Amino acid sequence: MARYIVKRVLMAGVTLFIITFLLFMLVRIMPGNPFPSERMSDEAIAKKREEMGLDDPILVQFGNYMKEVLTTGSFGKGSSLYNGAPISSVLPTAMSNSFKIGAVAILFGITVGLILGIAAALNRGHFWDVFCSVLSIVGVCVPSYVFMIFLQYFFAYKTTIFPFYFNNRRFWLSTIMPALSLSLFSMSTIARFTRNEMVEVMDSDYVLMAESKGMYGTRLVTRHVLRNALIPVVTVIAPLIVDLLTGALVVEKIYGINGMGKLMVDAITGEGIDYNYVLALGIIYSALYIFIMLVLDIVYCLLDPRIRVAGERGKRRREDAAGAGSDPGEGVTV
Amino acid sequence: MSRKKNVVSEPALQSLQEAYVPTQEDFTFDTSIDIHTDRNYASVGFWKGVATRFFKNKRAVIGLVIIGISIFLALAGPYMNQYGYSDIQSVYDEETGNEVTARSLPPRIPWLHKLMTGEAYDDPFADRVFLFGTDSLGRDLWTRVWYGARVSLLIAFVTIFIDMIVGMTFGLVSGYFGGILDDFMQRFLEIANSIPRLVIVGVLATFMPKGIGLVIVALLLTEWIGMSKIARAEMLKNKEQEYIMASRTLGAGSGRIIFIDILPNTIGPIITQMMFSIPNAIFTEAFLSFVGVGIMLPQCSIGSLIEDGFNNITTLPYQIVPPILVLAFLMLAFNFVGDGLREALAPRIEDM
Numbered sequence: 001m002a003r004y005i006v007k008r009v010l011m012a013g014v015t016l017f018i019i020t021f022l023l024f025m026l027v028r029i030m031p032g033n034p035f036p037s038e039r040m041s042d043e044a045i046a047k048k049r050e051e052m053g054l055d056d057p058i059l060v061q062f063g064n065y066m067k068e069v070l071t072t073g074s075f076g077k078g079s080s081l082y083n084g085a086p087i088s089s090v091l092p093t094a095m096s097n098s099f100k101i102g103a104v105a106i107l108f109g110i111t112v113g114l115i116l117g118i119a120a121a122l123n124r125g126h127f128w129d130v131f132c133s134v135l136s137i138v139g140v141c142v143p144s145y146v147f148m149i150f151l152q153y154f155f156a157y158k159t160t161i162f163p164f165y166f167n168n169r170r171f172w173l174s175t176i177m178p179a180l181s182l183s184l185f186s187m188s189t190i191a192r193f194t195r196n197e198m199v200e201v202m203d204s205d206y207v208l209m210a211e212s213k214g215m216y217g218t219r220l221v222t223r224h225v226l227r228n229a230l231i232p233v234v235t236v237i238a239p240l241i242v243d244l245l246t247g248a249l250v251v252e253k254i255y256g257i258n259g260m261g262k263l264m265v266d267a268i269t270g271e272g273i274d275y276n277y278v279l280a281l282g283i284i285y286s287a288l289y290i291f292i293m294l295v296l297d298i299v300y301c302l303l304d305p306r307i308r309v310a311g312e313r314g315k316r317r318r319e320d321a322a323g324a325g326s327d328p329g330e331g332v333t334v
Numbered sequence: 335m336s337r338k339k340n341v342v343s344e345p346a347l348q349s350l351q352e353a354y355v356p357t358q359e360d361f362t363f364d365t366s367i368d369i370h371t372d373r374n375y376a377s378v379g380f381w382k383g384v385a386t387r388f389f390k391n392k393r394a395v396i397g398l399v400i401i402g403i404s405i406f407l408a409l410a411g412p413y414m415n416q417y418g419y420s421d422i423q424s425v426y427d428e429e430t431g432n433e434v435t436a437r438s439l440p441p442r443i444p445w446l447h448k449l450m451t452g453e454a455y456d457d458p459f460a461d462r463v464f465l466f467g468t469d470s471l472g473r474d475l476w477t478r479v480w481y482g483a484r485v486s487l488l489i490a491f492v493t494i495f496i497d498m499i500v501g502m503t504f505g506l507v508s509g510y511f512g513g514i515l516d517d518f519m520q521r522f523l524e525i526a527n528s529i530p531r532l533v534i535v536g537v538l539a540t541f542m543p544k545g546i547g548l549v550i551v552a553l554l555l556t557e558w559i560g561m562s563k564i565a566r567a568e569m570l571k572n573k574e575q576e577y578i579m580a581s582r583t584l585g586a587g588s589g590r591i592i593f594i595d596i597l598p599n600t601i602g603p604i605i606t607q608m609m610f611s612i613p614n615a616i617f618t619e620a621f622l623s624f625v626g627v628g629i630m631l632p633q634c635s636i637g638s639l640i641e642d643g644f645n646n647i648t649t650l651p652y653q654i655v656p657p658i659l660v661l662a663f664l665m666l667a668f669n670f671v672g673d674g675l676r677e678a679l680a681p682r683i684e685d686m
Contacts, residue, residue, distance in 0.1 A: 015528050026540075152647075250624060253625060268540075278539070282536055282537060
C-alpha cells in the first residue's frame with residue numbers, strides 16, 4: 001500500500017518534469033516571434049532577446065528557467081512588448097480568483113450531484129429519477145457556456161437579481177451564477193453515475209441478503225449501498241474537476257473574472273503571443289491536473305479494499321477488464 | 335387464415351374422416367414447405383441484429399433523424415437562398431442615394447412577417463426572406479448558421495476519423511505485444527493524457543496561425559487517447575481466445591492477427607466511442623472559436639456564431655438562438671445515437 005503510494009507520487013513527479021520539458025521545448029524551439037515585429041525595430045528585438053536569454057543554447061535556457069522556477073517560484077517575465085510585467089505579479093490574484101470559483105463549483109457540483117443521484121436511485125421511476133435523467137440529458141447536450149449565457153441574460157440582464165459581472169466585493173452573490181453554470185455538467189454526470197451505480201448495488205445479492213436479515217432504511221443505504229456505490233463515482237470526479245478548471249476559461253470570459261483562464265486567453269489571442277505566460281500557465285495547469293489525478297487515485301485506493309490488497313496490479317487488471325465498459329460519455333467538456 | 339376456413343364441427347369431422355380414402359399423395363413429401371429452416375429461432379447475422387436492435391430504440395432513431403436533417407441542411411441550407419455566407423445584404427435607396435444595409439434585421443418569414451407588420455411601413459427589404467434574420471453586419475443568418483454547421487461537422491468527422499485510425503492502431507499494437515513495448519506505450523499515453531487540452535491549444539497557438547488548422551491539430555492530439563484505451567482493452571479480451579491461437583498455429587503473422595482477425599471484433603466499441611467523440615469535437619471547436627482561437631472571419635462555425643450572438647446579446651438576443659439550437663440538437667442527437675449503438679452492439683442478456 002505505502003509502496004504503491006510512493007511509486008505513484010514518484011511517477012507523478014517524473015510525468016510533470018517530462019511535461020514541463022516538452023512544453024518548454026515546444027514553446028522555445030518552434031518558429032514564431034514573441035515580439036510584435038511591426039512595432040519594434042530589429043535592434044530593439046535583438047536587445048530584448050539578449051535580455052531574456054533567448055539566444056543561449058536551449059538546454060541552458062531550460063536549466064536557467066527551472067532554476068528560477070524552483071528557487072524563487074516565479075515564472076519569469078512576460079515576453080511581449082505590451083505585457084512585459086513579471087508573471088508573478090499577476091498570477092496570485094488570477095489563481096485565487098479561479099480557485100475560489102472553481103472550489104465553489106466543485107463543492108456545489110459534487111454535493112448536489114450526489115444528493116440527486118441518491119434521491120433518484122431511491123425513488124426509481126418517480127419524480128427525482130425523471131428529473132435526474134432530464135438533467136443528465138441537458139447537461140450533456142447543452143454546453144456549459146450556453147447555459148451561462150442564458151443565466152446571465154435572464155438573471156442579470158432581464159431581471160437584476162444577480163450582478164452581471166463577477167465582483168470580489170460581493171463575492172457570494174456574484175459567484176452563484178458562474179459556479180452554477182460551471183458545475184452543471186459535472187453535477188449531471190455525477191448524478192447519473194451515482195444513480196446507476198446505486199441501482200446496480202441495490203439489485204445485488206448481498207443487499208437482498210441484508211434486507212432479508214431485517215436491515216432497512218438509512219442504515220442499509222449508508223452502510224451497505226453507498227459505501228460500495230460511491231467507490232466508482234470517485235473515478236468520474238477526477239476528470240470532472242479538471243474540466244471545471246479548464247471550463248473556467250469561458251466562464252471567466254463571460255463573467256469578466258480576472259482568473260487564470262482569462263490570462264491564458266489574453267496570452268494566446270493578444271497580438272504577439274506571450275510565450276512565457278503560456279508556458280507558465282501550461283505548467284501550472286498540468287501540475288494541477290497531475291496533482292488532482294494523484295490525490296484521487298490515492299483516495300480511490302484507500303476506499304477500495306481490492307486495490308488496497310492487490311496494489312497497482314489489481315487496479316490495472318480491473319481497469320483492463322472494465323476497459324470498454326467504462327462510460328465513454330465522460331469528459332464531454334474541454 | 336387458411337386454417338380458419340377449414341374448421342369444421344366435431345360430428346362433421348368424424349363423418350368426413352370415415353368417408354376419407356387415403357391416396358398416394360398423402361404419403362409423399364410436400365416439397366413446397368421448407369421445413370429445414372427454423373424461422374422461430376433463426377440465426378441472425380451480427381450486423382443485422384445490431385440494426386434491428388438499433389432501430390427498435392426510439393431515442394436512437396430520433397437522434398439519427400436529427401443528424402440526417404442537420405447534415406442535409408448543412409449541405410443544402412446555404413444554397414436555399416441567393417445569399418452567400420459572407421455577403422452583406424444591402425439595397426440602393428434611390429431617393430437619398432444611399433446604400434441601406436440589412437443590419438440586425440429580425441427573422442422575416444414571408445407570410446408571417448406580413449401578418450405581423452401589415453403593409454404599414456415602407457420596407458426596403460420587402461422582397462427578401464431572412465429566415466433567421468441578419469447579423470449586425472447585415473449577413474443572412476440562415477446561410478451563416480448552416481455554413482457554420484457544415485464547417486463544424488466537417489472538422490468533427492475528419493478529425494475523429496483520423497483519431498480513430500491512429501488511436502485504434504496504437505491501442506491494438508500496445509495490447510497485442512504487451513511486455514516492455516506495452517509499458518512504454520502506456521507511459522507515453524499517460525503523459526499525453528496528463529496535458530490538459532487547454533495547454534495544448536495554448537502551446538500550439540504560440541507557433542501556429544489561428545484558424546481551422548489549430549482546432550484540427552488540437553483535436554488530433556487529444557481525442558485519440560480514449561480510442562486507444564478502448565482498443566487496447568478489447569485487444570486484451572480477444573487475444574487469449576482460441577481463434578487467435580488457431581490463427582497463429584496456422585502461421586498467421588502479427589499484422590494479420592491484429593488487423594484482420596482481431597480488428598473486426600473490436601470495431602463495435604470503437605464505433606460507439608467515435609459517436610461520443612464527435613459531439614466532443616463539435617463542442618471543442620465551438621468552445622475554441624468562442625474564446626477566439628478558432629475559425630477566423632469571414633468564415634464562421636457554430637462557435638463563432640455563438641460568440642457573435644453573445645457580443646450582441648443585450649440588444650439583439652434573437653441572434654444567438656439559431657446557432658445554440660443547432661449545437662444543442664447536434665449534441666443531443668449524437669449522444670442518443672451513441673447510446674443506441676452501445677446498447678445495440680453489446681446487448682445485455684435481460685435486453686434480449
